[in-house]
Amino acid sequence: MNRPLVRRTLFIVATLLASAAAIVRLPLRLGLDLRGGTSLILRVKTDSVSPLQQREVVEQTRRVLERRMNAYGLAEIPIQPYGSRGNELLVQLPGVNDSSRLRNLLQSRAVLEWYSVAGGPYATRTDAMEQHGGVLPYGSQLFGARPTADGKSEWYLVSGPPVIRGTDLRNARVAPGNTEGPITLFTLSQDAAARFERFTRANIDKLSAIVLDHEILSVPVIEDAIRDSGQIRGARNMQEAEDLALNLRSGALPAAIEVIQERTVEASLGADSIRDGIRAGAAGLAAVVAFMLFYYRAAGANATLALMLNGLLLIAALTCFDAVLTLPGIAGAVLTIGMAVDSNVLIFERIREEIRAGRSPAAALANGFSKAFATLVDTHVTTVVSCAFLFFFGTPAVKGFAATLVIGLVTNLFTSVFVSRVAFDWEFSRRKSPNLNIGLTKHADA
Amino acid sequence: MELFRNTRYDFLGMKWRFILPSLVLLVAGLISLAVKGGPRYSIDFKGGAVMDVEWKGAPPIARIRTAVSARLSGVSVVAAHDSAGSNEVLISVPAEGDLASLRQNLTQTLSSVSAGYSIRSFEAIGPEIGADLRKQALTATAGASTGMLLYLAWRFRLAYGVAAVVAMAHDAVITVGLLSLLNREISLTVVAALLTLIGYSMNDTIVVFDRIRENRQMVQSESLLETINRSINQTLSRTVLTSGLTLLSALSLLLFGGQVLRGFSLALTIGIVVGTYSSIFIASPILLTWENRLATGGTK
Numbered sequence: 001m002n003r004p005l006v007r008r009t010l011f012i013v014a015t016l017l018a019s020a021a022a023i024v025r026l027p028l029r030l031g032l033d034l035r036g037g038t039s040l041i042l043r044v045k046t047d048s049v050s051p052l053q054q055r056e057v058v059e060q061t062r063r064v065l066e067r068r069m070n071a072y073g074l075a076e077i078p079i080q081p082y083g084s085r086g087n088e089l090l091v092q093l094p095g096v097n098d099s100s101r102l103r104n105l106l107q108s109r110a111v112l113e114w115y116s117v118a119g120g121p122y123a124t125r126t127d128a129m130e131q132h133g134g135v136l137p138y139g140s141q142l143f144g145a146r147p148t149a150d151g152k153s154e155w156y157l158v159s160g161p162p163v164i165r166g167t168d169l170r171n172a173r174v175a176p177g178n179t180e181g182p183i184t185l186f187t188l189s190q191d192a193a194a195r196f197e198r199f200t201r202a203n204i205d206k207l208s209a210i211v212l213d214h215e216i217l218s219v220p221v222i223e224d225a226i227r228d229s230g231q232i233r234g235a236r237n238m239q240e241a242e243d244l245a246l247n248l249r250s251g252a253l254p255a256a257i258e259v260i261q262e263r264t265v266e267a268s269l270g271a272d273s274i275r276d277g278i279r280a281g282a283a284g285l286a287a288v289v290a291f292m293l294f295y296y297r298a299a300g301a302n303a304t305l306a307l308m309l310n311g312l313l314l315i316a317a318l319t320c321f322d323a324v325l326t327l328p329g330i331a332g333a334v335l336t337i338g339m340a341v342d343s344n345v346l347i348f349e350r351i352r353e354e355i356r357a358g359r360s361p362a363a364a365l366a367n368g369f370s371k372a373f374a375t376l377v378d379t380h381v382t383t384v385v386s387c388a389f390l391f392f393f394g395t396p397a398v399k400g401f402a403a404t405l406v407i408g409l410v411t412n413l414f415t416s417v418f419v420s421r422v423a424f425d426w427e428f429s430r431r432k433s434p435n436l437n438i439g440l441t442k443h444a445d446a
Numbered sequence: 447m448e449l450f451r452n453t454r455y456d457f458l459g460m461k462w463r464f465i466l467p468s469l470v471l472l473v474a475g476l477i478s479l480a481v482k483g484g485p486r487y488s489i490d491f492k493g494g495a496v497m498d499v500e501w502k503g504a505p506p507i508a509r510i511r512t513a514v515s516a517r518l519s520g521v522s523v524v525a526a527h528d529s530a531g532s533n534e535v536l537i538s539v540p541a542e543g544d545l546a547s548l549r550q551n552l553t554q555t556l557s558s559v560s561a562g563y564s565i566r567s568f569e570a571i572g573p574e575i576g577a578d579l580r581k582q583a584l585t586a587t588a589g590a591s592t593g594m595l596l597y598l599a600w601r602f603r604l605a606y607g608v609a610a611v612v613a614m615a616h617d618a619v620i621t622v623g624l625l626s627l628l629n630r631e632i633s634l635t636v637v638a639a640l641l642t643l644i645g646y647s648m649n650d651t652i653v654v655f656d657r658i659r660e661n662r663q664m665v666q667s668e669s670l671l672e673t674i675n676r677s678i679n680q681t682l683s684r685t686v687l688t689s690g691l692t693l694l695s696a697l698s699l700l701l702f703g704g705q706v707l708r709g710f711s712l713a714l715t716i717g718i719v720v721g722t723y724s725s726i727f728i729a730s731p732i733l734l735t736w737e738n739r740l741a742t743g744g745t746k
Binding site for chain 2: 033100259261263265266269273275276277279280281284287288294295327331334335338339341342346349352356371374382383385386387388389390398401405440
């Protein structure tokens with residue numbers, strides 16, 4: 001028995017078993033375009049921030065958003081930096097079909113401020129300005145309340161810095177409230193509670209204004225001294241009150257954000273894509289295998305073996321690298337079939353040439369493999385080079401395609417050169433007078 | 447079975463029979479691009495929104511169109527599939543105003559038309575992201591070309607690298623031109639297909655060039671023209687077989703891969719056909735001309 005041959009075979013079998021184990025043990029992660037879901041790209045508006053601070057602001061924003069997602073019940077949703085500008089974030093939400101609520105949740109800055117009211121209400125902003133001769137008193141600001149159902153809005157003049165801010169809040173939760181709608185209850189930190197108590201004690205029976213993101217939510221009258229807990233009215237419905245509480249708990253965003261891209265795929269479309277992809281792969285594979293067996297006869301079986309093993313290794317590698325399989329990834333996998341066949345054809349045609357030149361089967365085999373190998377290295381390297389540049393795209397889909405193709409190229413070099421060669425060697429070692437059936441017409445077959 | 451056996455075609459002698467149709471395709475594509483003001487970019491590159499909507503019965507396309515156009519400008523409403531019997535409609539809107547309200551706006555409009563629909567997918571992309579992607583696509587293509595040129599110049603000679611890259615550019619331009627003639631959109635996945643076929647075309651060229659190099663080393667009495675012809679003949683069956691088999695994979699993607707991958711598969715199918723003959727009839731003549739110029743210039 002041929003010792004090295006046995007060793008090589010054992011190596012292949014071990015790889016095979018390891019791959020099979022990996023596929024069984026680790027689930028293959030599917031991209032949002034296959035399992036359904038929404039992916040959002042958010043831009044943090046950092047125009048007013050110096051480039052040095054931008055990184056920090058974006059990172060803070062990212063953390064706040066992650067906290068919000070967690071609070072919403074979507075745990076383990078990573079929010080990743082995206083693109084080359086440094087102020088974009090990618091959010092991937094599996095299984096979310098209507099993203100409008102989440103989008104509002106993510107987009108609201110949730111900057112809460114509580115002011116004392118110095119004047120108002122005024123019907124319009126210009127009205128308010130006229131009352132003060134066109135110049136607002138030092139340190140005061142004008143805020144408009146939320147428009148009511150009939151589109152009217154009231155304006156108030158508020159003074160000084162806010163008494164408390166969102167950062168002073170220790171906790172926030174929702175209570176059903178009364179006929180006026182749900183209320184959001186909050187608790188203040190110790191430090192702020194002392195401040196708030198002094199303020200409320202001194203301003204009993206006066207108006208105060210709760211301002212959220214530069215808009216007045218409500219204008220409560222201070223009825224009594226409040227220490228460490230209070231309530232906010234003005235939410236239109238329960239959901240809004242819940243979201244407000246959630247955002248207050250998770251903290252305010254250090255900068256405003258906007259959604260610059262949204263992609264939503266319904267799960268059924270993703271399932272269609274998977275089905276179509278598998279069908280395309282199976283059809284391509286069947287056509288290729290049929291042709292190889294017909295054209296190269298017995299040698300075609302070796303190519304088929306290499307092809308199947310390549311597919312197995314590719315899937316195993318994807319699961320091991322924890323890669324996400326996307327639709328372009330499936331396309332990449334189908335294309336790998338094409339590449340894998342090319343290697344086999346290249347080698348087989350070379351072997352045929354050697355046989356025609358009158359070499360013995362063993363020599364033809366050895367020469368064919370070694371001569372084709374140089375070409376294979378060149379073709380594989382150039383494809384890897386072109387794939388490498390696909391990584392310039394920030395888009396996960398294109399990266400997935402490139403990654404699948406590169407992995408496929410590597411596994412292909414292993415299967416078409418190494419595995420296929422071992423298969424040939426086995427056939428040789430079993431016969432006394434080796435003969436090589438590679439589909440050449442009778443008289444030329446060695 | 448053997449497709450080609452000891453062929454002795456004079457490929458370089460009949461190069462014009464292939465270069466001319468190639469030029470015709472090239473010019474036709476470029477004219478189409480010029481007339482249409484560049485390739486038709488999808489929303490990936492120019493921004494905007496696309497909604498894929500499935501209807502319970504045959505979709506009332508005309509009514510959807512009037513309803514959506516009344517609210518938004520520049521709307522296009524088309525059937526999602528070429529095949530009959532599909533109830534899916536693609537509604538595209540150019541990027542204007544607020545992306546966040548687009549979806550709500552569209553669903554409200556659709557509900558006013560009929561209740562029997564479901565949204566299969568929705569994409570909204572800001573114009574700046576599109577501009578970014580265009581830049582990335584150009585960087586990726588330029589980078590990939592330069593990278594391959596350098597590798598080939600190092601492994602072979604500069605002339606080989608240049609000839610291969612010119613053939614590759616030829617394939618890419620023809621494919622983009624044909625897509626423009628067919629009025630197909632260039633989306634992100636089509637660009638991925640373009641980059642893949644660049645790789646394929648390169649593969650084909652390299653297999654021929656590898657053989658030319660090998661033959662040059664073995665038989666030095668032969669003229670370059672004879673060596674190139676002989677090398678193309680020797681690799682002919684591999685070229686035809688591989689292209690045929692890769693074409694099978696691409697065709698199965700085109701036929702069975704589903705609507706989402708349609709553009710990708712079409713670009714790839716065109717590219718494989720063009721890429722195969724370009725390695726024989728474009729790359730090799732360029733290599734011959736370049737090397738002969740060098741020889742007569744006395745630098746060889």
